[in-house]
Amino acid sequence: MARKSKYDVVVIGSGPGGLAAAISAKKNGAEDVLIIERDLELGGILQQCIHNGFGLEVLKKDLPGPAYAQLYINEALALGVETLLDTMVLDVSPRRRIYATNKRDGVLDLEAHAIVLAMGCRERTRAQVRLPGTRPAGVYTAGTAQRWVNVEGYMPGKRFVILGSGDIGMIMARRLTFEGAKVERVLEVMPFLTGLMRNYVQCLMDYDIPLQLRHTVKRILGKDRVEAVESVQVDEHWNPIAGTEEIIPCDTLLLSVGLIPENELSRKAGVSLDPITGGPFVNNEFQTSVPGIFSAGNVVHVYDLVDWVTEAGLLAGKSAAAFAQRERESEIRHLPLLPGENVRYVIPHRVDKESLATGDVRLQMRVKQPIEAPVWVEVRSGEKLITRKGEPYVRPGEMVTLVLPSKVYDEVRQARELSLAVVGR
Amino acid sequence: MNDPYDVIIIGAGVVGCMVARALSRYQLRILLFEKEADIGMGASSANTAIVHAGYDPLPGTLKARMNVAANPMWDNLSGELNFPFERRGDYVVAIGPFELLKLDRLLDQGRRNGVPGMHLITGEEMRHREPNINPAVSGALWAPTGGLCDPFMVTVATAENAVQNGVQVLTSTAFMDFILDDHARIIGVKTTRGDFPCRWAVNAAGLYSDDVMHRAGVRPEFSITPRRGEYMVLDKAEITINNVLFPVPSEVSKGILVTASLHGNPLCGPTANDIPDKDDRATTSEGLEEIRQGALKMIPSLNLRHLIAMFSGLRANGNAPCETPGVEYNHDFIIEIPASPRGLVNLGGIESPGLTASPAIAQRVVELLKDAGEPLREKPGWDPIRPPRPRFCHLSREEQALLIARDPRYARVICRCELVTEGEIVAEINAPIPARTYDAIKRRTWLGTGRCLGGFDMPRVVEILAREQGISPLEVTKKGEGSGFLVRKTKLVEG
Amino acid sequence: MEEETRVICITCPKGCALDVTREGATVLEIRGGGCKRGQEYVKAELADPRRMVATTVRIRGGLHPLLPVYTAAPFPKGRIADLLAELRTLELRVPVKMGEVVLKNALGTGIDILASRTMTRLKEKNGEM
Missing domain, CATH: 2.60.40 (Immunoglobulin-like)
Structure with missing residues (x-):
C-alpha cells in the first residue's frame, strides 16, 4: 500500500533492474522508495525463469532465477523499500507524476522526486516475424509458455517446435522435455546460434533436440489448434529456398524470436527513444532525456545476463537518489510565497x-x-x-x-x- | 417437441443479427443460431470496417440500392446500439496522371447511385489532408458519407439488443437441413443440437448460404466462391493515418487500401484471391507482399517493421445475376422469398458492401415478410437502446475513479497495451451474448491486439475465463471446441 | 590409442570450446579455454558428467501451485530422468523458505534438493521470513 503521496524515488517494475535500483536508491540516501509492480509478487520475469545460471558473473554463484530475485527482494524489504503489487502504472508525466490503479487502492496519484523506469522488455511476436498461415490455438511466445509451465502449472502442448535459438527458446526446450513433452525441433533463421553456447550444450545437445540453423517457419497449419508447421531453409538473404520445405507435425509452436524494450510508459513521460535499441536515450547515470526520469535494465537495451541488469539498476538507483536529494534540497531551499x-x-x-x-x-x-x-x-x-x-x-x-x-x-x-x-x- | 418458433435465423453474422433485431420489434418468437462458438466469427469480424458511401457498386444492382439506402441509417443505429461509428468520409486517391482520369467515372457512378456530397479534390489538397500520402498524388474523389465502425461490435451490439427484446441465441449449433411438410413448406430446421420447428427460416449463412439454399432446393446454380482478403495491421504508436484511402479500383478489385481504424491502428488490405476452401483463413507471404506494395504506393513511408497483426477474411462472393433489366452484373446480393418452398427468406452472396448494407437488408426482410402476408404486429415495450458497457480506456480519470469505486475489478489492468481491465472482461463474460472464449473477449475488448499480441494477458484471461465460468483452465479455448490453450497439468506426466 | 574430443565448457556464460586428447579414461592434454575452472569441468565431464537441475514440485497453500527447486550441486547426468520422476511425486505445503531442503540426499547421491524461493501462505506473499 502506498503510504504517501510523494516519494523520493519511485521504481516502476520489480525485475532485477527495478529491485537493484530500489536497493541502491535507498542505500544512497533516498528517504523513501516505492516499487510499483504489475504482478502479484516482486521479482518480475525471474520468478518464471526457474533454471540455473543466474549470478555467475557478479555474485559468482549459480542460482535459479527465483533465488536470484529472492536475494534482492529480501534486501529491498529489509531496507524498508515500500511496494505496491498487482498495480498497473497507467501514466507517467514529465513532471514525475504517476497515475496507477489497483484493486485495493483504486486510483493512485503519486509524485516522485525521481523515477526509475524498469519495465523490462517484451517478446517479439508472430506478426513481427511475419509468420503467415492460420491463427489456431497453440502459437505462443516462449515466455508465455514458460509462465504456464513453471508458475501456473499447466502444459500448453505435447509436441513442440521452437522457432528461434535464443536462450529462452533453448531453455524452454529442456524444460518441456523435463515435463514429458516432445520437442521436435528448434529452428533458427540465422546461420548461427543466437543464445549462449552453454545453453546449446545443456539444453539441446544433452537431450538430443535437433537444431536447424538457416531454417524458419514458412507457415502454420491447423484450424482450431496447431496441427503442424511447415519449415523451410533460407538463403543468405533470408529468402526461402524452394524444395526445402518440410511439414513438421506438432501441436504447439513456441516463438523465441527476440525481445524488445518495453517503453509504452516512457513514451507517455515524453522520454526520447533510440530507434535502434528501442529504449530511452540515456547518459552515463542512466538518466533519460527527461530530467529526474532514469531507466534501468532491459528497458534500456536487452542484456545477455541478469548480472549486468542488476549492475545497471544499481547505477540508475544511485543516480535517482542523488537527483531526488537535489530536488528535496531545492524544495527546502525554495520557499513558497502564498497570497x-x-x-x-x-x-x-x-x-x-x-x-x-x-x-x-x-x-x-x-x-x-x-x-x-x-x-x-x-x-x-x-x-x-x-x-x-x-x-x-x-x-x-x-x-x-x-x-x-x-x-x-x-x-x-x-x-x-x-x-x-x-x-x- | 418444442413450441415452434415464428422465425429461425441461420447464421449470426452481422446480417443475421440485423435481421434478428429488426424482427424483434414484432410479436414473434425468434431463434438465431450460429455454428461457431461465438457470433460474428466469419466475414463480419474480418473486413475493412468501413461503412461505404456507395459509389462503388454498379448502378442498378441490389448492392448499390442497399448500400445507398443503408448508409444514412448508421448514425441512428450507432446511437441506439452504442457501438463506435465515425463518419469520417473516404477518399479514392489517384496516383499519377492516368488514374486521375478514372475518378470521373467513379464520381458519375456515385451520383447515379444517389451518393450525396461527392466531389473531386486536387492533389495538393489531398497532400494537405493526409501529409503521409504519396507525393505523386494527382487528385482524389472525396465522399463525405463514408464511415468507420468496429464491425464486430456492430454485430455484438445488434445481437444483444435482439436478445434484450426476446430473441434466443444459440452458438456452437450448426445447420444440417430443413424440415418440410407435404406441401413443400418449411416447418423446421435440423441442427447439430436437435430439431427446431418454425414457420419461417432465414438463410443468413454467409459463406455457406449456397449450401443452405440448396438444401431447400433453391437456386441450384448459385454458388459461392470464397474470396480471401488478407490484411495487415500496423502499430498506432509508430504511424498515424487519419483517413480512409482507397486506391483507384482496377478491373479486378478495389485494390489495397490504407485506412484509419477506430482503434487507432492503421489497416492495410485486402487482397482478393478466390480459393476453394471455405475454411481457409490463412495468411500467406504472397498476400503480405501484395499488401505491402499496394500500401507503399499510397503511403511510401510505411514500414513493415511496425506490423502488429495479420489476418484474413473470406468474402461470400456469389454468382447471382442482377435482376434489373439491362444491368450486366453477376455478383449481386440475393434478398428474396422464393416461391418454393414456402417459409424461406433467402439471403445470399452478401459480400462487400454487406456490412454497410446490413441494416437495409434487415429492413428489406421485414418488408418481404409483410408482402408475404405475415401479420407483423409491433411488440409493446420494444427497446431499441442497447446500453453500453464501460470502456476503461475511454474514460476520464474522474470517471475511471468512479467506476473503480463501484467495482474494484476495473482497477486491475489485464492488457496493458490496450488498457483492458478485469472488470471489462468479466462484464463481457456475463453479457447478454456471453463471451466464452479468448477470441470472444479479444474481439469485444480489443485486448491482446496491441504490440505484444497477448503475451502478457493470455494466461490471465485464461484464468479469468475459467474462474467466471466455473471450469478448469484446461477447458478454456481460443475460439471454441478443439482450440484449447492447455493440455494437462505440468506435473501429471503420462506414462 | 589417443583420442581427440571437443568439449564445450558450460561453467560460465563464455562457453569456451576445449580440445582434449585422452587415452581411455586418462586425460592427456586440454587445449583452449581461458581458465582453471574449464580444465576441471572437462575432466569431470569426461569422467562423470553432471548438470545442475532446476525444476518444480507441487506445493499447497501458496500463491502458485508449483515451487521452483534446484539441485544443491551438479547432479549425475544419467540419473536426471529418475530425479525428475521422483520430484513429481512430491507435494509440499507452505511455508517454504529459499534454500530450504525439500528433498534430502536425492536418489542416494548425497545431493539435496533446495527451494529456489520463499513461498509463504497466500496472504503474506513474497515477504521475507
Missing part, C-alpha cells in the same frame, strides 16, 4: 532562501479589493511577522511592490513558507 488576505497573487511564486544571503528580493503583487485607507503590506511566516510596509491605499489596478530585505535571512531560513497579506493599519 493571503486581500492578495490575489504574488510574484515570484517561490523564493530561494539563499539569494537573501547576498541581497534583497523584490516582491510584486496585486490586491483583490481596493482599500482607500492606509494599510500594512505584511510578510509573515506563520504567525510571525517578517517584514512590512505601509501604503496610503491599495487598488487592484495598481501593483504593490515590497522588498524582502537581506537582513531577514536568518528568520527566513527557518521558515517553511511565507504568506503575504494586506491589512488595515
Whole structure:
C-alpha cells in the first residue's frame, strides 16, 4: 500500500533492474522508495525463469532465477523499500507524476522526486516475424509458455517446435522435455546460434533436440489448434529456398524470436527513444532525456545476463537518489510565497532562501479589493511577522511592490513558507 | 417437441443479427443460431470496417440500392446500439496522371447511385489532408458519407439488443437441413443440437448460404466462391493515418487500401484471391507482399517493421445475376422469398458492401415478410437502446475513479497495451451474448491486439475465463471446441 | 590409442570450446579455454558428467501451485530422468523458505534438493521470513 503521496524515488517494475535500483536508491540516501509492480509478487520475469545460471558473473554463484530475485527482494524489504503489487502504472508525466490503479487502492496519484523506469522488455511476436498461415490455438511466445509451465502449472502442448535459438527458446526446450513433452525441433533463421553456447550444450545437445540453423517457419497449419508447421531453409538473404520445405507435425509452436524494450510508459513521460535499441536515450547515470526520469535494465537495451541488469539498476538507483536529494534540497531551499488576505497573487511564486544571503528580493503583487485607507503590506511566516510596509491605499489596478530585505535571512531560513497579506493599519 | 418458433435465423453474422433485431420489434418468437462458438466469427469480424458511401457498386444492382439506402441509417443505429461509428468520409486517391482520369467515372457512378456530397479534390489538397500520402498524388474523389465502425461490435451490439427484446441465441449449433411438410413448406430446421420447428427460416449463412439454399432446393446454380482478403495491421504508436484511402479500383478489385481504424491502428488490405476452401483463413507471404506494395504506393513511408497483426477474411462472393433489366452484373446480393418452398427468406452472396448494407437488408426482410402476408404486429415495450458497457480506456480519470469505486475489478489492468481491465472482461463474460472464449473477449475488448499480441494477458484471461465460468483452465479455448490453450497439468506426466 | 574430443565448457556464460586428447579414461592434454575452472569441468565431464537441475514440485497453500527447486550441486547426468520422476511425486505445503531442503540426499547421491524461493501462505506473499 502506498503510504504517501510523494516519494523520493519511485521504481516502476520489480525485475532485477527495478529491485537493484530500489536497493541502491535507498542505500544512497533516498528517504523513501516505492516499487510499483504489475504482478502479484516482486521479482518480475525471474520468478518464471526457474533454471540455473543466474549470478555467475557478479555474485559468482549459480542460482535459479527465483533465488536470484529472492536475494534482492529480501534486501529491498529489509531496507524498508515500500511496494505496491498487482498495480498497473497507467501514466507517467514529465513532471514525475504517476497515475496507477489497483484493486485495493483504486486510483493512485503519486509524485516522485525521481523515477526509475524498469519495465523490462517484451517478446517479439508472430506478426513481427511475419509468420503467415492460420491463427489456431497453440502459437505462443516462449515466455508465455514458460509462465504456464513453471508458475501456473499447466502444459500448453505435447509436441513442440521452437522457432528461434535464443536462450529462452533453448531453455524452454529442456524444460518441456523435463515435463514429458516432445520437442521436435528448434529452428533458427540465422546461420548461427543466437543464445549462449552453454545453453546449446545443456539444453539441446544433452537431450538430443535437433537444431536447424538457416531454417524458419514458412507457415502454420491447423484450424482450431496447431496441427503442424511447415519449415523451410533460407538463403543468405533470408529468402526461402524452394524444395526445402518440410511439414513438421506438432501441436504447439513456441516463438523465441527476440525481445524488445518495453517503453509504452516512457513514451507517455515524453522520454526520447533510440530507434535502434528501442529504449530511452540515456547518459552515463542512466538518466533519460527527461530530467529526474532514469531507466534501468532491459528497458534500456536487452542484456545477455541478469548480472549486468542488476549492475545497471544499481547505477540508475544511485543516480535517482542523488537527483531526488537535489530536488528535496531545492524544495527546502525554495520557499513558497502564498497570497493571503486581500492578495490575489504574488510574484515570484517561490523564493530561494539563499539569494537573501547576498541581497534583497523584490516582491510584486496585486490586491483583490481596493482599500482607500492606509494599510500594512505584511510578510509573515506563520504567525510571525517578517517584514512590512505601509501604503496610503491599495487598488487592484495598481501593483504593490515590497522588498524582502537581506537582513531577514536568518528568520527566513527557518521558515517553511511565507504568506503575504494586506491589512488595515 | 418444442413450441415452434415464428422465425429461425441461420447464421449470426452481422446480417443475421440485423435481421434478428429488426424482427424483434414484432410479436414473434425468434431463434438465431450460429455454428461457431461465438457470433460474428466469419466475414463480419474480418473486413475493412468501413461503412461505404456507395459509389462503388454498379448502378442498378441490389448492392448499390442497399448500400445507398443503408448508409444514412448508421448514425441512428450507432446511437441506439452504442457501438463506435465515425463518419469520417473516404477518399479514392489517384496516383499519377492516368488514374486521375478514372475518378470521373467513379464520381458519375456515385451520383447515379444517389451518393450525396461527392466531389473531386486536387492533389495538393489531398497532400494537405493526409501529409503521409504519396507525393505523386494527382487528385482524389472525396465522399463525405463514408464511415468507420468496429464491425464486430456492430454485430455484438445488434445481437444483444435482439436478445434484450426476446430473441434466443444459440452458438456452437450448426445447420444440417430443413424440415418440410407435404406441401413443400418449411416447418423446421435440423441442427447439430436437435430439431427446431418454425414457420419461417432465414438463410443468413454467409459463406455457406449456397449450401443452405440448396438444401431447400433453391437456386441450384448459385454458388459461392470464397474470396480471401488478407490484411495487415500496423502499430498506432509508430504511424498515424487519419483517413480512409482507397486506391483507384482496377478491373479486378478495389485494390489495397490504407485506412484509419477506430482503434487507432492503421489497416492495410485486402487482397482478393478466390480459393476453394471455405475454411481457409490463412495468411500467406504472397498476400503480405501484395499488401505491402499496394500500401507503399499510397503511403511510401510505411514500414513493415511496425506490423502488429495479420489476418484474413473470406468474402461470400456469389454468382447471382442482377435482376434489373439491362444491368450486366453477376455478383449481386440475393434478398428474396422464393416461391418454393414456402417459409424461406433467402439471403445470399452478401459480400462487400454487406456490412454497410446490413441494416437495409434487415429492413428489406421485414418488408418481404409483410408482402408475404405475415401479420407483423409491433411488440409493446420494444427497446431499441442497447446500453453500453464501460470502456476503461475511454474514460476520464474522474470517471475511471468512479467506476473503480463501484467495482474494484476495473482497477486491475489485464492488457496493458490496450488498457483492458478485469472488470471489462468479466462484464463481457456475463453479457447478454456471453463471451466464452479468448477470441470472444479479444474481439469485444480489443485486448491482446496491441504490440505484444497477448503475451502478457493470455494466461490471465485464461484464468479469468475459467474462474467466471466455473471450469478448469484446461477447458478454456481460443475460439471454441478443439482450440484449447492447455493440455494437462505440468506435473501429471503420462506414462 | 589417443583420442581427440571437443568439449564445450558450460561453467560460465563464455562457453569456451576445449580440445582434449585422452587415452581411455586418462586425460592427456586440454587445449583452449581461458581458465582453471574449464580444465576441471572437462575432466569431470569426461569422467562423470553432471548438470545442475532446476525444476518444480507441487506445493499447497501458496500463491502458485508449483515451487521452483534446484539441485544443491551438479547432479549425475544419467540419473536426471529418475530425479525428475521422483520430484513429481512430491507435494509440499507452505511455508517454504529459499534454500530450504525439500528433498534430502536425492536418489542416494548425497545431493539435496533446495527451494529456489520463499513461498509463504497466500496472504503474506513474497515477504521475507
